[in-house]
Amino acid sequence: MARVGHGDRDAFTVLYDAVVATVFGIVVKVVRDRAQSQEVAQEVMINLWRQAARYRPEQCTVKT
Numbered sequence: 001m002a003r004v005g006h007g008d009r010d011a012f013t014v015l016y017d018a019v020v021a022t023v024f025g026i027v028v029k030v031v032r033d034r035a036q037s038q039e040v041a042q043e044v045m046i047n048l049w050r051q052a053a054r055y056r057p058e059q060c061t062v063k064t
Contacts (some may be wrong), residue, residue, distance in 0.1 A: 001015070001052055001055045001057065001062055002055075004048075004049065005052040005053035005054075005055060006053070012052075015048070016045060019048075019063060020041065020045060022063060023044050023045065024038070024041040027040045027041045
């Protein structure tokens with residue numbers, strides 16, 4: 001997350017691959033529409049990229 005917070009796109013790719021399935025699975029359960037869930041999951045990942053510099057590991061894990 002520290003590298004993502006500094007704009008490291010390769011680190012974001014690794015993070016994306018690690019969490020996108022979990023994010024999508026949660027979104028599908030809430031939204032219940034697969035196409036809309038893809039859009040929402042994409043927005044979540046964009047927000048993760050934008051907010052990565054604010055991440056504090058002492059407060060929570062990346063997945064939470």
